[in-house]
Amino acid sequence: MDLRTVLVVGTGLIGTSAALALRKRGVRVLLADQDEGAVRLARELGAGEEWRPGADAERADLAVIAVPPAHVATELLELQRVGAARFYTDVASVKGEPIHRAMQLGCDLSSYVASHPLAGREKSGPGAARDDLFLGRPWALCPTEEADPEAKAAVLRLIELCGANAVEVSAIDHDRAVAVVSHAPHVAASAVAARLADATDVALGLAGQGIRDVTRIAGSDPGLWLGILSGNATPVAEVLEAVANDLADAANALRALADGDGTATNEITQLLKRGVVGHDRIPGKHGGPASSYAVVQVVIGDRPGQLARLFQACDEVGVNVEDVRLEHAPGLPLGIAELSVEPGAAAALTQALHERGWQVP
Numbered sequence: 626m627d628l629r630t631v632l633v634v635g636t637g638l639i640g641t642s643a644a645l646a647l648r649k650r651g652v653r654v655l656l657a658d659q660d661e662g663a664v665r666l667a668r669e670l671g672a673g674e675e676w677r678p679g680a681d682a683e684r685a686d687l688a689v690i691a692v693p694p695a696h697v698a699t700e701l702l703e704l705q706r707v708g709a710a711r712f713y714t715d716v717a718s719v720k721g722e723p724i725h726r727a728m729q730l731g732c733d734l735s736s737y738v739a740s741h742p743l744a745g746r747e748k749s750g751p752g753a754a755r756d757d758l759f760l761g762r763p764w765a766l767c768p769t770e771e772a773d774p775e776a777k778a779a780v781l782r783l784i785e786l787c788g789a790n791a792v793e794v795s796a797i798d799h800d801r802a803v804a805v806v807s808h809a810p811h812v813a814a815s816a817v818a819a820r821l822a823d824a825t826d827v828a829l830g831l832a833g834q835g836i837r838d839v840t841r842i843a844g845s846d847p848g849l850w851l852g853i854l855s856g857n858a859t860p861v862a863e864v865l866e867a868v869a870n871d872l873a874d875a876a877n878a879l880r881a882l883a884d885g886d887g888t889a890t891n892e893i894t895q896l897l898k899r900g901v902v903g904h905d906r907i908p909g910k911h912g913g914p915a916s917s918y919a920v921v922q923v924v925i926g927d928r929p930g931q932l933a934r935l936f937q938a939c940d941e942v943g944v945n946v947e948d949v950r951l952e953h954a955p956g957l958p959l960g961i962a963e964l965s966v967e968p969g970a971a972a973a974l975t976q977a978l979h980e981r982g983w984q985v986p
C-alpha cells in the first residue's frame with residue numbers, strides 16, 4: 626500500500642521522529658499538536674508542513690497519533706469525526722487501554738490498527754527526534770478483529786518506511802510483554818536512580834558506566850511515564866513483585882553472610898547466574914539472536930575528531946564496529962572507547978591500531 630500523505634498528531638519525540646523518517650522517504654507529512662511551539666519546531670527541523678484542517682482538501686492516507694496514552698482514543702474520535710485520514714494508528718506504549726477506550730467512545734475500529742515502536746529515548750519533545758530512531762527496532766501492531774486489511778497494510782507500510790521490523794501481537798500479549806521488557810525495568814531504574822538523590826559527592830564522583838547504563842531511562846519525563854504505567858498497572862505490578870522478591874532474598878542472604886553464614890553465597894550466586902541467563906537472551910541488533918562481541922579498548926584523548934579518526938582506522942582495517950561505548954576518566958583529559966567487534970576480528974584490530982599509534986591497553 627502506498628502512503629503519499631501522512632498526518633502526524635503529536636509532534637513530540639516519537640511523532641517527529643516518524644515524520645522525519647517519512648520525509649526522508651519522500652512522503653508528504655502534515656503536522657499537528659496542541660502545543661503550537663512543538664509543531665513550529667518540528668516544521669523547522671524539516672519534519673513536514675503544518676496541518677490546516679479544512680484548508681487541506683486532501684485526506685491523509687494515514688494518521689499517526691503520537692500523544693500520551695490517555696489521549697489516544699479522544700484524538701482518534703475527533704480525527705475520524707472530521708475525516709482526517711483513510712486509516713489511523715497510534716504509537717502509545719500501552720495497547721489494551723487505548724483500544725478499549727476507542728471501543729467505548731464508538732470510534733470506527735475498521736480503519737484503526739494500534740501500534741507501538743519499541744524504540745525511544747529518555748528525552749521528550751521534537752528537539753530530541755531522530756530520523757533513524759526506529760531503524761532495525763521492533764514495532765508492534767495489534768489489529769483487532771474489526772480491522773480492515775487495508776488499514777493493517779497502511780500501518781505495515783509506515784513501519785517499513787521507518788526502517789523498523791513489524792511484530793504482530795494481540796494487545797493483551799503486547800501489554801504483558803512490555804511489562805517485562807520496558808515498563809517494570811523503567812520503575813526498577815527509577816528506584817536505583819532515586820538512591821542517588823541524596824548520595825554523597827564522594828559517591829557521585831566515583832560513578833562509572835555501570836550506574837549510567839542501569840539508570841539512563843530513569844531520566845525520562847515522569848508525567849508521560851505515569852500515564853504509561855497507569856495504563857498497564859496489573860502486568861507491571863506482577864513483574865515488580867517478582868523483582869522485589871529477588872531483591873529481598875538477596876538482601877537477606879547478604880545479611881546472613883555478614884553474620885557469618887557462608888552458605889548464603891549460594892543464594893546470591895544463583896541470582897547473579899539467573900541474571901546472566903536473562904541478559905544473554907536479549908536479541909542482538911535487528912532482532913537477530915543474542916550475539917557476543919569481543920571488546921577492544923582504545924585510549925582516546927578528549928579532543929574533537931578523535932572518534933572520527935578511530936572509526937576511520939577501523940574502516941581502513943576493514944573491521945565493522947558493532948557498538949561503541951565511551952568511558953570518561955574522571956578529572957583526566959582522556960577516555961576509553963570500547964569497540965565491540967566480531968570475536969575473530971579483535972586480535973587483528975588490536976594489532977592494526979597499535980601500528981597506527983593508538984594506545985590499546
Ligand SMILES: NC(=O)C1=CN([C@@H]2O[C@H](COP(=O)(O)OP(=O)(O)OC[C@H]3O[C@@H](n4cnc5c(N)ncnc54)[C@H](O)[C@@H]3O)[C@@H](O)[C@H]2O)C=CC1
Pocket residue numbers: 634635636637638639640657658659660663691692693694696700716717718719741742743744745746747748749750751849853
Ligand atoms: N518516549 C519514548 O521513548 C516512547 C514513547 N512512546 C509513546 O509515544 C507517545 C508520545 O510520546 P513522546 O513522543 O515520547 O512524548 P512527547 O512528550 O515528546 O510528545 C507528546 C506530544 O503530544 C502532544 N499532545 C499531548 N496531548 C495531545 C493531544 N490531545 N492532541 C495533540 N497533541 C497532544 C504534546 O504537546 C507533545 O508535543 C506516547 O503515547 C508514548 O507512550 C512510544 C515509544 C517510545
Ligand SMILES: O=C(O)C(=O)Cc1ccc(O)cc1
Pocket residue numbers: 717718742743744745746747807842
Ligand atoms: O530509551 C530507551 O532505550 C527506550 O527503550 C525507550 C522506550 C520508552 C517507551 C517505550 O514505549 C519504548 C521505548
